[in-house]
């Protein structure tokens with residue numbers, strides 16, 4: 001038993017090595033600059049326990065094949081995918097509050113995955129799966145076209161310095177890729193407190209055909225009036241930052 005738990009953790013670590021190799025090929029092929037830097041901080045004992053005991057049930061390994069989402073979740077409920085959920089508290093709460101939806105969380109912050117595994121298990125939910133990998137590559141390789149009801153990006157890293165702007169995850173090719181993965185009428189939901197990033201997003205969205213900016217009487221907005229507070233949103237509120245919500249619908 002102990003052996004298989006260790007193998008489980010090793011698999012996750014090996015995955016990271018494959019990831020580094022694969023990333024180099026991908027970056028070359030698609031002129032892609034990744035939106036994060038790797039943070040190799042030690043896991044807490046509880047996070048390590050979560051990887052050893054819960055990853056097999058809740059985690060999905062990166063693969064170069066599309067997922068069969070119906071088999072994965074055992075049904076066809078609408079799928080909400082969140083990129084960069086941090087520690088995942090709001091994602092777990094959302095999954096618990098919405099048992100008729102299925103959730104996929106993608107994160108590259110290993111401690112965040114560990115914490116999210118712990119809270120998902122504590123909440124007793126079965127409608128959430130996690131992927132520990134670069135979301136751009138996961139979406140490109142693993143998510144079938146027309147599969148997502150909502151894609152949410154809450155407080156994506158703003159990469160403030162001008163010379164780092166190219167690292168922002170929201171770039172034209174990525175937004176075009178997301179459009180293919182959303183179903184018709186599907187929603188791209190972004191929240192940020194960085195004004196420069198808002199301008200960047202609007203510029204990119206204006207250059208891609210097929211999205212419509214949602215007005216305040218949109219069905220989705222009325223259904224999601226109380227969106228959940230994430231850790232970065234809490235921080236932004238304490239700092240009295242303006243928080244901007246941008247919601248786009250795939251219209252063709």
Ligand SMILES: C[S@@+](CC[C@H](N)C(=O)[O-])C[C@H]1O[C@@H](n2cnc3c(N)ncnc32)[C@H](O)[C@@H]1O
Pocket residue numbers: 034035036083084085086087106107108109112133134135136153154155156157169230231232233
């Ligand atoms: C500023 S934090 C926001 C965390 C959380 N959404 C919140 O609002 O508290 C951005 C998160 O996105 C993750 N991230 C950045 N680029 C990513 C990528 N390409 N794939 C997956 N996660 C990514 C980072 O690891 C980080 O945890």
